Amino acid sequence: MTRRYRTPEELREAGIDALVAALGPVDTQRFLRGYYGGRSDYTAERLARLGHLTLEELLAQGDELRASGELPMPPEPESRPASA
Numbered sequence: 301m302t303r304r305y306r307t308p309e310e311l312r313e314a315g316i317d318a319l320v321a322a323l324g325p326v327d328t329q330r331f332l333r334g335y336y337g338g339r340s341d342y343t344a345e346r347l348a349r350l351g352h353l354t355l356e357e358l359l360a361q362g363d364e365l366r367a368s369g370e371l372p373m374p375p376e377p378e379s380r381p382a383s384a
Contacts, residue, residue: 316349324371325349 306314319328329342353361365371 366373
């Protein structure tokens with residue numbers, strides 16, 4: 301049986317997909333910055349992975365993830381005393 305090895309790009313994409321599945325997109329980006337020192341182009345990578353999502357589409361995806369339990373609800377903001 302012949303084993304086909306992945307190209308470097310295929311391997312990188314599979315690795316990032318595994319990280320996103322385990323950590324979520326935000327923590328994946330934070331994790332990768334620790335290895336790459338912030339030299340990546342976050343905007344270009346986000347565009348390549350997510351495309352041109354509108355704000356409405358992004359918010360709808362967040363609502364779906366929260367409803368499924370995959371994304372926790374954000375904490376309630378702490379109330380600040382009114383300034384005198």
